[in-house]
Amino acid sequence: MKHNIIHIVGASGAGTTTLGQALEKEYGYIWLNTDGYFWEQTDPPFARSLPHEERVKRLSAAIEEHPKCVISGSLCGWGDVFISLFDLVVFVDTPTDVRIERLQKREYERFGKRIRA
Template identity: 45%
Template sequence: MNSRRIHITGASASGTTTLGRAVASALAIPHHDTDDYFWQPTEPPYVEMRAAAERLRLMDEMFVPLARWVLSGSLQGWGDPLIAHFDLVVFVSTAQDLRLQRLRAREALRYGAEAVAPGGPRHQDAEAFIAWAAGYDVGGVSRTREKHEAWLATLPCPVLRLDGARRVPELTARVVAAVQPAA
């Protein structure tokens, strides 16, 4: 496959960004993450959304017309105009308990363990985010596994399903193999 436009998606903390970076590095192509376009750059981060049209405009300016890139993250509910550009979609599925463990670690790393601990200034925000992420598996209000599966079923390109509990080098090798031409 000469063009390599790969979208790696899954629930929050399933490992999409980590895998996206690894695949982009292995293929020596640019990596982009939906969070960088979805959210305005703020301090603290992830509090002010961009309008969907603005996200898509920025993505089009930065990488969409190029023949080779990896995009990680979710486009659910706003990114359908990008579907025609995908050569492969990788769906990373990770058990809820592991995802929530990763989220707690990530929140502590990002904001500080004391800030997200009970009584800390970011505790309520961190817990609300983790509760939102847990809703993915049980039919929460916005982003859910059911909605993700329905979206995947509409895609015109191949979908590679991977277990996010597996080691990143193994997952990377599977994605690279899926886009490399047969010898």
């Protein structure tokens, strides 16, 4: 099956998720966030990662189901098998001060007072 895959990468808070969601809405791609394939669903989130084989299996299945997709987030250390499928890789470069501001807001929304001292 022919794929049409865009991979969006950048430092945390750079805007990769926002760009992925925009491409989904504007151009009909299916947006896949690597966090959804890397982490187990826990409360609080991001407490336990899935085994390497499970991550690859789940993302492979999603790509087969949605061959026109945009993948946002890091695949470092586990996603090399997907590199040959990418038609385009976009690196989002955002100033550090902007990223820090975004991350503080996002983490407060996710974790609330648990992260405030």
